[in-house]
Amino acid sequence: MRISSAHETYAQAESFLDTNVQRVMLLLLFAGLVVFPFLADQYWIYLACLVAIHIVGTTGLNILTGYTGLISVGQAAFMSVGAYTVAILEIHVGTPFIFNLIAAGVVAAGVGAIFGVPSLRVKGLYLAIATIAASFILHFLYTNGPSILGGTQGLSMPPARLFGYDFVRPFQLYWLFVPLTALSVFAAANLFRTRIGRAFIAIRDRDISAEVLGIPLLKYKLLSFALSSFYAGVAGGMWAYFFRVVTPESFPLIYSIFFLAAVIVGGMGTILGGILGAIFMTVIPELLKLLVSYMTFIPDATAQLSPIRTIVFGLLIVMFLLFEPQGLAETWRRIRRFFHLWPFKK
Amino acid sequence: MDWLFLIEVVLSGLGSGALFALTGIAFVLIYKATKVINLAVGEMLMLCAYFFFGLTTALALPVWLAIILTVIGGGILGGVVERALIRPMLGESPISVFMVTVGLSSVLIGFVELVWGGDPRTLPNFLPTKPVFIGDAYVSPKIAVCFLVASLLIAGFLLVFRKWRGGVALRATAADQGAAFSCGINVPAVFSISWIVAGMATAGSGILIGSIGGISPSMGVFGLTVLVAVIVGGLDSIAGVLVAGLAIGVIEALVGTYLGGEFKLFVTFVTLIIAMMIRPYGLFGTIEIERL
Numbered sequence: 001m002r003i004s005s006a007h008e009t010y011a012q013a014e015s016f017l018d019t020n021v022q023r024v025m026l027l028l029l030f031a032g033l034v035v036f037p038f039l040a041d042q043y044w045i046y047l048a049c050l051v052a053i054h055i056v057g058t059t060g061l062n063i064l065t066g067y068t069g070l071i072s073v074g075q076a077a078f079m080s081v082g083a084y085t086v087a088i089l090e091i092h093v094g095t096p097f098i099f100n101l102i103a104a105g106v107v108a109a110g111v112g113a114i115f116g117v118p119s120l121r122v123k124g125l126y127l128a129i130a131t132i133a134a135s136f137i138l139h140f141l142y143t144n145g146p147s148i149l150g151g152t153q154g155l156s157m158p159p160a161r162l163f164g165y166d167f168v169r170p171f172q173l174y175w176l177f178v179p180l181t182a183l184s185v186f187a188a189a190n191l192f193r194t195r196i197g198r199a200f201i202a203i204r205d206r207d208i209s210a211e212v213l214g215i216p217l218l219k220y221k222l223l224s225f226a227l228s229s230f231y232a233g234v235a236g237g238m239w240a241y242f243f244r245v246v247t248p249e250s251f252p253l254i255y256s257i258f259f260l261a262a263v264i265v266g267g268m269g270t271i272l273g274g275i276l277g278a279i280f281m282t283v284i285p286e287l288l289k290l291l292v293s294y295m296t297f298i299p300d301a302t303a304q305l306s307p308i309r310t311i312v313f314g315l316l317i318v319m320f321l322l323f324e325p326q327g328l329a330e331t332w333r334r335i336r337r338f339f340h341l342w343p344f345k346k
Numbered sequence: 347m348d349w350l351f352l353i354e355v356v357l358s359g360l361g362s363g364a365l366f367a368l369t370g371i372a373f374v375l376i377y378k379a380t381k382v383i384n385l386a387v388g389e390m391l392m393l394c395a396y397f398f399f400g401l402t403t404a405l406a407l408p409v410w411l412a413i414i415l416t417v418i419g420g421g422i423l424g425g426v427v428e429r430a431l432i433r434p435m436l437g438e439s440p441i442s443v444f445m446v447t448v449g450l451s452s453v454l455i456g457f458v459e460l461v462w463g464g465d466p467r468t469l470p471n472f473l474p475t476k477p478v479f480i481g482d483a484y485v486s487p488k489i490a491v492c493f494l495v496a497s498l499l500i501a502g503f504l505l506v507f508r509k510w511r512g513g514v515a516l517r518a519t520a521a522d523q524g525a526a527f528s529c530g531i532n533v534p535a536v537f538s539i540s541w542i543v544a545g546m547a548t549a550g551s552g553i554l555i556g557s558i559g560g561i562s563p564s565m566g567v568f569g570l571t572v573l574v575a576v577i578v579g580g581l582d583s584i585a586g587v588l589v590a591g592l593a594i595g596v597i598e599a600l601v602g603t604y605l606g607g608e609f610k611l612f613v614t615f616v617t618l619i620i621a622m623m624i625r626p627y628g629l630f631g632t633i634e635i636e637r638l
Contacts, residue, residue, distance in 0.1 A: 071441045118619065120625040125383045130578050130622055132570065133615035140612035257448055264445055298498055307459035313453030321446050322434055 016190070030182075032240070046170040047286060052177040053238045054278040058262040059271065060231020065260065066269035067192065068224040069204030070119055074112075074131035075137045076255035077138045078229040081108040082236025083246045087155040088148060090240075096165075097241075101180070104237035105230040112229020113140075113222050120218055126183070135253045142248035145297050149151065154247025157240060177238055184231060189271045191227075200224050230303045261317045267327025276328040285309050348519065354483045356596055361489035363595020364496035369551040369572040370579070370587035371503055372544035377581045378520040379540035382432060382443050386451035387548055388569020390427075394420045394549035395469070395565065396462055396554035401461045402470050409472040417549045424545020428538050451566060458563050459510055466562035473557055492554045503543075507584070512539055520582065524542050571598070574614050578621040580631025590629060 007013040017023050037045050061075045082104035089100045111134075118130040143152050160167040160176065167173050191197040199220045202210040211217050240246050258281060266277020292305050324330060338345075369391060376384045384390075397419050401412040403415060431450060435443045437562045478490040507513035518526040527533045555568060575594040579586025601613045627633045 065441070071444070118626070122622055125444055126577065126581075126622065127442075127624065128444065129573060130619060131620050133574075136611045136615045137619075140608065142381045144448075144608060144612075245467075257452075260445065260448070264442075303462060305457040306464075310456030310459065311453050312456075314449040314454075314456065317449030318431060318446050318453070321432070321449070322440075323440050325438065325442060 052181040057235035058278040059274040062274040064228035068200040074134040075259040076251040077135040078232035079236035080251035082233030083240040086237040086240040105233040108233025109226040109230040115226030267329030270329040273329035355447035359596035359599025361493040363592035389451040389454040389568030391548040391552040394552035420545040420549025424541040486560030581626025583630035586630030
């Protein structure tokens with residue numbers, strides 16, 4: 001069992017991690033992340049990069065849906081804005097990698113704030129429908145907009161370059177993506193220790209009370225949209241560097257639903273939930289693929305893979321909502337509590 | 347400007363608008379009774395269309411029997427979904443219930459692909475092929491029949507809601523669940539009935555849409571356009587759905603003809619955004635007043 005720690009100073013009480021166990025765990029995690037690419041094969045590193053991208057996107061959506069209580073089915077659409085920004089900057093301007101990602105975030109934040117305007121008048125499910133509109137409107141602009149967007153062909157772009165070194169393979173990109181992801185998760189975790197983050201939570205719990213308490217809803221709802229889209233934009237930029245082809249079809253509506261599912265499966269309104277959800281939703285389809293490849297006794301098993309994946313994707317959402325509405329973060333907490341109380345409560 | 351052509355386009359728009367309105371009734375019914383936006387309406391419609399396809403081709407049943415069985419099947423589907431997925435979510439946040447229907451739509455798509463494969467199919471042709479003329483304007487016979495059938499069904503629904511006790515119970519439940527319950531209305535039964543009737547409506551429109559444009563696992567996207575019509579009209583207003591459904595149908599037909607097919611969805615969703623900015627709760631929807 002774990003004995004709780006007594007805080008002696010304010011600095012201790014306010015610190016991000018309050019026990020040494022947590023610090024050691026975090027160090028172990030980082031060590032694991034450093035060692036991982038040397039042990040795993042190409043395929044698992046590829047997956048790890050994809051997971052990193054999804055964690056950024058999911059954390060962003062969690063800021064909006066989990067913490068501010070505004071539901072959005074447009075995360076992939078805002079990701080596409082980031083991806084296109086990066087592609088255009090790489091092809092036509094050639095600005096450095098980090099600048100491109102930040103620009104992707106900023107542009108996506110702007111677009112997100114525009115589509116967030118309906119959130120000032122409508123709430124909940126009406127808003128979800130308005131963000132679905134973002135998906136279709138942006139898709140139309142990519143295919144029929146100015147030729148710089150590449151039409152239905154999309155855009156092919158050169159690899160990321162940093163210090164005169166090309167990042168092409170997943171093994172190389174891993175070293176860019178994982179620190180970026182860690183940084184953005186850390187930023188999000190800290191956001192909710194600040195005035196802005198607390199305001200978001202107040203709006204989620206009761207928006208009218210929040211307004212009465214002096215939180216301008218207009219400003220903070222748009223800010224939440226912008227922040228969430230900033231994360232989506234950065235994730236989209238990473239996505240563009242990862243696949244290096246950006247087409248209008250890369251970010252379908254179902255991809256937005258994927259992010260929403262990851263937030264729900266992981267646990268709304270917890271940072272850990274965003275991470276767990278993104279990992280879970282990315283890895284499960286791959287595990288299914290493995291499972292199906294072992295089932296050689298069923299003829300044509302691989303041909304049935306895609307519908308089975310679709311079914312499992314839907315079932316995961318439904319089952320989690322019915323049986324574990326707080327998501328994987330709650331499962332995690334329950335497991336931890338079991339070990340904290342271990343000898344006393346069996 | 348070719349006026350005759352314009353009229354023909356508007357007429358075909360009204361035809362598909364009637365289908366929007368018929369499917370939209372499913373959304374409105376479910377929302378009125380249970381306050382759920384069912385994103386899976388499009389996919390329920392698709393499953394019913396495939397069910398009809400299976401009955402007429404694999405089992406070779408006559409069309410009239412297949413239609414009846416499909417409508418019954420749609421009702422059962424609606425009832426099962428309500429009991430198994432929506433009832434346990436009673437009292438949860440609207441976001442969660444909404445996501446349950448999103449998950450359901452994914453399950454239905456996967457199920458249809460698993461059973462019938464992902465390729466588009468055509469339904470057996472049972473609609474007349476003789477061209478129809480209204481005045482001088484040509485209307486595709488399929489669309490004319492669909493318009494007629496959809497209007498009849500809608501009229502039937504409206505009559506039922508006005509006259510039948512269950513319809514009155516539904517309206518009472520929509521107005522105030524607690525008050526309705528204390529007047530002796532079996533509110534849980536109203537939930538079930540609204541989903542069953544909505545399932546039947548989707549079955550009807552599934553057969554009609556499938557017979558016009560063929561069926562495929564992705565035909566559920568139709569549900570999104572209908573959802574736009576429902577939101578523009580007001581989520582809890584049957585009259586709103588009828589008006590907005592027809593309007594969206596005509597707008598889509600005009601845009602598709604004069605600007606090109608790729609503009610259809612774009613204009614539909616721009617209409618949605620504009621409508622939301624001006625009248626957030628739809629043309630005829632009740633404005634929600636929050637009490638503290």
